[in-house]
């Protein structure tokens with residue numbers, strides 16, 4: 001599986017905090033298919049299990065019993081294998097990503113939404129092209145609720161089978177919820193305003209948590225707008241919806257794919 005996104009960690013009743021990981025299963029015949037693995041208590045995995053984005057991992061997956069979306073699986077971390085190149089863990093070369101990812105670009109964001117409206121278990125992960133990107137929208141995140149803090153603390157203070165308590169620092173709430181405001185490639189698109197749930201946004205907010213409000217917004221804007229939407233790149237969002245049936249029609253942006261314009265595979269069409 002080629003890992004394409006790691007979503008923002010969220011408090012969890014059973015694991016302290018978890019993330020959703022998504023990627024592309026590399027099939028024998030050279031095609032790729034979407035895979036979501038959940039839950040992943042990523043921050044609590046051993047350091048040598050904390051795989052990176054665009055790494056290829058091998059792991060046994062079982063159908064999720066609680067989630068009927070066809071892309072959803074539960075991982076068995078005992079079976080995780082990562083590829084090393086010398087001492088370093090290997091990521092998939094940038095120029096090899098296009099042949100895997102480009103065939104998965106297709107349904108627009110409007111198409112994916114319409115699919116879920118017709119069938120709650122329709123395609124739930126996608127890579128959608130951005131036609132126009134407007135300014136980022138910021139909203140105060142606010143603190144975790146008391147119940148969230150209580151469950152995170154309770155889980156993490158439980159000794160494991162070796163009698164050890166998890167020493168991972170408790171998850172800090174980010175300062176902002178950040179939303180994109182964009183138009184997809186559908187000719188009738190009236191716009192989408194998804195929240196960005198990308199672990200890199202969480203990390204960026206954490207590392208810059210002592211900056212002023214304006215300072216932090218400027219840093220986020222640089223990384224998630226200026227660098228993601230300009231004449232040098234083509235911009236695609238990795239999108240995914242929620243397991244919760246009530247929120248199933250809401251797709252978030254889990255990551256960004258922005259191949260350089262001069263590596264345009266479409267150029268071969270002319």
Ligand SMILES: [Zn+2]
Pocket residue numbers: 108109110183184185186188189190191192
């Ligand atoms: Zn649209």
